[in-house]
Amino acid sequence: MPPASLGAMSKLLLVLHILAVVIGLGPVMVASSMFPSVLRRALAGGDAADARGALGVLGRICRVYAAVSIAVPVFGFGLASMHGGLGKPWLVASIVLTVVAAGVLVFLLPAQQSALDALAGGGGAEAPVPGAVAAEGALAGAPATASAAAPGRLAMLAGIFNLLWVVVAVLMVLRP
Numbered sequence: 035m036p037p038a039s040l041g042a043m044s045k046l047l048l049v050l051h052i053l054a055v056v057i058g059l060g061p062v063m064v065a066s067s068m069f070p071s072v073l074r075r076a077l078a079g080g081d082a083a084d085a086r087g088a089l090g091v092l093g094r095i096c097r098v099y100a101a102v103s104i105a106v107p108v109f110g111f112g113l114a115s116m117h118g119g120l121g122k123p124w125l126v127a128s129i130v131l132t133v134v135a136a137g138v139l140v141f142l143l144p145a146q147q148s149a150l151d152a153l154a155g156g157g158g159a160e161a162p163v164p165g166a167v168a169a170e171g172a173l174a175g176a177p178a179t180a181s182a183a184a185p186g187r188l189a190m191l192a193g194i195f196n197l198l199w200v201v202v203a204v205l206m207v208l209r210p
Contacts (some may be wrong), residue, residue, distance in 0.1 A: 051109035058103030
């Protein structure tokens with residue numbers, strides 16, 4: 035490709051990468067952060083029907099936009115390979131953190147769905163929430179309950195997910 039078209043392609047990929055971050059990751063970050071507080075209200079016995087509806091919408095937002103956010107690393111790899119930067123330490127760190135964030139999401143989404151299923155089934159304090167980490171330190175995937183601990187676990191996972199993306203954003207801007 036001639037240098038002028040390479041620069042135009044690079045700018046297009048950068049715009050698409052940034053749009054993918056805003057459109058794909060933004061909703062997941064916000065909805066996953068809101069989910070635990072709405073779950074707390076539902077478990078407290080407030081307006082359970084409204085809370086279940088809101089939780090359903092928040093969970094759907096997380097699932098749909100998590101799929102959309104796959105475009106973020108796709109465009110990012112395109113940019114990095116175009117500029118020959120795949121070996122740079124800040125980019126390698128960003129890639130590793132992105133993989134870790136995806137791993138957190140692999141635990142977060144099923145835990146949200148389990149909490150929804152427990153509420154929909156009329157699950158009280160003893161409704162199983164597979165994929166949640168038990169307070170006694172059991173491994174992920176062990177059964178836990180949809181009690182006051184479930185929103186805390188979901189909040190922790192959402193916080194870790196969001197923090198990882200903040201660090202990636204800082205690395206992308208500062209490029210140390």
